[in-house]
Amino acid sequence: MPRGDDRAGADAATGGGSRPARVSESDRWFVALDVDGTVMHEDESIDPRVADAVASAVARGHLVTLATGRSWATTRPVLEHLELEPDYVVCANGAMTMRRDPTAPDGWVREHVETFDASPVLQQIREELPGGRFLLELEDGFRLYTEGMTDWNLERARQVEFDELLGQRAIRIVATSVDHELDEFFRVVEQMGLNHVSYAIGWTAWLDIAPDGVNKATALERVRGWMGLPLQRVIAVGDGRNDIEMFHWARAAGRAVAMGQAPAEVVGAAAERTGTIDEAGLAPVLDSLP
Template identity: 40%
Template sequence: MVDSALEPGSSRTGWQPRLVALDIDGTLLKWVEGGGLTHEEIAPPVYDAVHRALAAGAHVVLASGRSAHGMTTVADLLDLHGEERDRLWVVSSNGAVVFRYPPVEVVHEETFDARPAVEAILEHHPDALVAVEERGVGYRVNRHFPDGELTGEMTLAEIEEIVSGPVSRVIIRDPNATAEDFVRLGERLGLHGINYVVGWTAWLDLAPVGVSKASGLARVAGELGVGPEHALAIGDGRNDIEMLQWAGRGVAMGQAVDEVRQAAHAVTESVYDDGVAVELDRWFG
């Protein structure tokens, strides 16, 4: 349901986002149909709209499930940094890691014991791929993931080693299952003590309890002196739901599943129709 108080030309005159939080895959970057990965290219209308927001004085924050090293290239593509601007605030790993860039300087990191959850999931999906972030390098994995699904180096290791200590994020991927399989599995297991998010495919992100893009953004907003009522957030995935609900205006991309659309204040055009540019032009056009 759209909050009319945040519609352009509404009675809340003069409202303009002071913080713009943008998801990456499926929001800034277009999905490769059937490929499970995105084109690493920013559409010119999106680039221009983001820079109009910057020129108006808004803080642009990238917020993604990606690891830190998988987000800096997108910041570079958008030219979000430079001598005339402060260093970026970036929320990575679904909120578990908050860092400044450039260079990468981790400001906050949340970790947890993932072993019980991983073991429980593997009982139901014994052939699943498991990855744990190695910040600044890549991932430790039990087997190689499909090309393009992870960024950085993949180092092979046994499951026992992968979850032997505290981690900020775990990815579980089963190419032989569906997203719906993982949704049902999460509901059945309960997965107590952690947060979990199911992606577009049979892709499960595990994070510390209470950690989400929203918690990471709340930390950044506090540093910037911006309240959530002055934030605009745009995303397309289940891992964006808390972020869309946290922001004064949360906007779902047009291709988002119903669960995400229902959590948002409004729905913009799809990523294939440059929905980010359409939404930003409402406020910075």
């Protein structure tokens, strides 16, 4: 049952009381959206203008999905809020791709998962950040975390001692420090010389680590191949350092759009810039599609 605000957004897109015209298959875009800072505010709210624009883009025939650093457990509620039902969703910065399957018990299956041995990088980071706090996400989405990770969603998670994180195969590690400002944290991470993993630094002193060579771009390219979609019809929108590879991928032939509040290096990786999350900057980007 469509939401009332979805209908309002569709009407606004066409200037009146008719549903938006659907584009031809050759004119539809593959739309990859970051979640936090792009679709969703820090307080987990979504601007009605953004929800309307997403609904209208889908109604016009565009293929809209999410590409996020979030776990699947915290990504699915965003899909439900938007009433979005894509064929594939990219989670954990590309380490997990979910596929919609109506025959599955909960409607989704893990289509592709990348794991790595968490022990070496955990021990390396612990040496440099003895006061660090850690969260490790397992292949099944369950998470283990150390004391102090109070700012993170901890559903399907259990607190453990650091040593219990060792010997695990993970799809993602998050390391945070309360002892460093962001600039200092950058310097510490650079000095670590992390090898054989992919990583991105967040808005504050936290580090997001994925298997080597794995990021949102690698997962989205795999999805694009599965769906047989042209690269010149992809558009990616985001605001974080973990979106940089995604922007390089999208702008190769399509569009890469940074949110207005994105850091300079993220804006530099994109080809376009829109308004901030507080200005519902995603909405005009989606409305610009045919």
